Amino acid sequence: MAKKNRPRAGHNLPGTQGKSAADRPATLKDLLDPEILNKLKTQQAELEAEEARRKEEKRRQEEEARKAEQKRLENDFEYLLNKSNQDWRKFK
Template identity: 65%
Template sequence: MPKKKHTAQNHRASSSPQQEQGTTLKDLLGADVLQKLKQQSDEMKAAEEQRKQEVRAQAEEARKKEQKRLESDMGYLLENSKQDWRKFK
């Protein structure tokens, strides 16, 4: 019989934290603070997207420069050319 009392006490103790979880940080903060946080979040996302685009553009520029350098290198062109001379006869 003491086990049942012990189980009932555990059940009541576990239901208390669930009621405390009902109150969220959003409920506790003011509307102006929430608006500022959302605005800051949007700004951070935009800055991150801008940074990613800049990295992509730099990588593309580097790839184009490397391709242009390789196209002017005669050794590279000879090694990577198709050597099917039959079509040039």
């Protein structure tokens, strides 16, 4: 038994064909000058780069703080004693 060819919803409807760019509603991109649009794009790129720099700087500061804390703990005898293996028979 062969399948019947049924028109798909939204395809080949009389009102959807032949719409040109002039018939569609205007978008903000269409209304803005290309010069203003380019300025906005460069400003967006600058802001994204600044945000990436801030995140990298924050990550670097946190890493330095962790290293400083680890170095401080390695000089603390009580911390080292608590962290060390208490099975002294291995070291005879």
